[in-house]
Amino acid sequence: MTITVDTPRTFAEFTKLIDTEDYLNFFDISYDPSFINVNRLHILKQFSILIKQVDKAFPDLSESERLEKYKLAFQEAYELFKTSSPLETKLFKVFQDVPNNVVLLDDLAQEAETL
Secondary structure (H helix, E strand, O other), X not given: OOOOOOOOOOHHHHOOOOOHHHHHHHOOOOOOHHHHHHHHHHHHHHHHHHXXXXXXXXXXXXXXXHHHHHXXXXXXXXXXXXXXXXXXXXXXXXXXXOOOOOOOHHHHHHHHHHO
16 A cells, blocks of 8 residues: 555554555654664564554544554654664564573573572
């Protein structure tokens, strides 16, 4: 979907958005394309978590208020990955699971400190 200045900023249009760039253009947020290329999945995952929180905390918002909260949530998700790595945020299951047959370097360092 291509968002233009003529695209109505309605909830119906919001539900049609697919790409990270669509959300950024819809919310009129400036962005660095190279940053998006590296972090797009993590930004979208964090955004989905944040909009669920918005919906739960503010169930009675008007459409325009909801979209403004969503814009703030998207900005927060975008900014998060400027200061944190995907590994630090551990949004995806692959980052949360610790294999049983692996010794982490952090564990070895902590063990060495106690000796």
